[in-house]
Amino acid sequence: MAEHEAKGAEFEKAAEKKMRGWAFWGYKYDDAADLFEKAANSYKLGKFWEKAGSAYIKRADCHLKLESKHEAASAYVDAASCYKKISAQDSLRCLILAVNHFMEIGRLSTAAKHNKDIGEIYENEQDFEKAMEFFERAADLYHGEEINSTANQCRLKVAQFASQLELYPKAIEIFESIAKESINNSLLKYNVKGYLVNAGLCQICRGDTMALNNALEKYQELDPTFSGTRECKFLDDLVLSIDEEDVEKFTDVVKEFDSLSRLDQWKTTLLLRAKNSLKAKELEEDDLT
Template identity: 25%
Template sequence: MDDKFRAKKATEGDTHMQSGEKFLETSFWKMKTSPDYDSAAADFEKALTCYKLAKEIDKAIQAALKSAHCYLKTSQEFHSAKMVEQVAVFYRDKNDMKNCTKYIEQCSNHYRNCGEIDSAYQCYDKLAKSIDQSPTATELHKLTAVSMLQKAFEVGKISNRPHEATQCLDYASKILLSLKKYEQSLELVESSWNFYQEIGNTKMLFRVGLHYVLLSLQLGKIPQAREMSQKMINVDEELASELNMLVKAFESGDQKSVTQITMGQNFVYTENEFAKLGTNLKVDEALRVQFEKSGGKPIVSEMATGDYTGNKDLEFDEDDLS
């Protein structure tokens, strides 16, 4: 679009704004005792469209906010939410994460107030993913996206699609993992596990349980990893056995077996960030040296010859599965 076209649209936008303001005026002499909010909202929305085409973002923001206000005055909160959602997007494009967060929260609240729970969490989800996937996204942008995705889950878990809402947490955990914020990522994975367990989604427990073990080992939290590998027996016995072997190899310093296990199909074909985590999982260096000096036999080799007795570790009390 050339400068002439943008100038024309900016002028049209100004005209619509002036028209909208006139609809808000009252006059005793003209027998107009209350503003015409419906007509004003329509004009302000037209101005918004013009300013967007003219790339006058600041003016577009003001037009959207005025339109949102007028829609609220006429009890059209859904349309008000739509306007405020655009404001949040504008601030995203301006790299103003503070105002972006402020207005997407307002937008979500408006959707909830008018009973649109799905839209209330999806507006967070959509905006967060667009922020994260931007080629110019910084760590601040990505952490803002994580915060939005967490809010999306809190709103969406009571929606008609709680499973989709929980995937917001899964996405957030991957962002944190990409930033090497393992502790925070583990917290979100644990929340996902608890929710999927509550609704009985075995398919997702398979994936989330694997992610939980990898993160726990990355953080050196071997007891937590072992406990999860035991819980996984109720989800998938084969994967539970693999995870049990992985934990045993990791705590023994058996790097060869750790690498071989994490190159297995279940690990390689999970989400990219977690597949990379598994591929790069390293045992404690002191344990590795000790294992090699002692002439320890790799656990994977023991499995191949039938000497491995690791499955005994999977014998546990029912209380451990709660």
């Protein structure tokens, strides 16, 4: 490892010397960029991630002096990959720089990909507001490039984050919109009931059972097969338990559904919120009697 570090330092020193020298038509920046890349590769072999990231940033600077924005953006992406192993914030900083350059040169699908990468880092950092922002940017760019499948994947992540932030109307709008778009697609129509359940759970968390009853009617009009599904019955039974303010019944409905169709963490979180809200309402009424 020490050998790789020494080799990297040697390449880096040669690159900096090249930049201080004179060369015709900016060739020194081309040569320095190549040397910085060699330095970064040596540092990576030794797992000196911070030094590797720094070398890639210096490589990006060389390309910017040559007005080669695509190469500069690619170098920032390489830097971000190195920093990701040691510093989420440094990785984000480099990816944002890369996205800005890709946008400037019209590489929109590439910019979309890296906006998605940024969103994933924020998600890992539990910063759902920022994650939502960058997944939304990615979705818009993918949609503009007519990469609709990936756009919808990003939109679904936006809906997930919106619900986690209790922005239920935003989440509901996305789930319902994707369900409508999917219903007449032979490959996607089988996912519709899942989107409708997700929208329904967000309606439940809003605490407006009348709105959910209206939504259920709308969902069954959208997808006539939905009314006969376990998912539709699940939502119906949840609404009934909420109307009756019966926490025990609510719990039994969730347990029964979970025994047949395993609930994921996202659904479990929303159902727990709804249950706690129902409990609080029950306690409040007990205090009044």
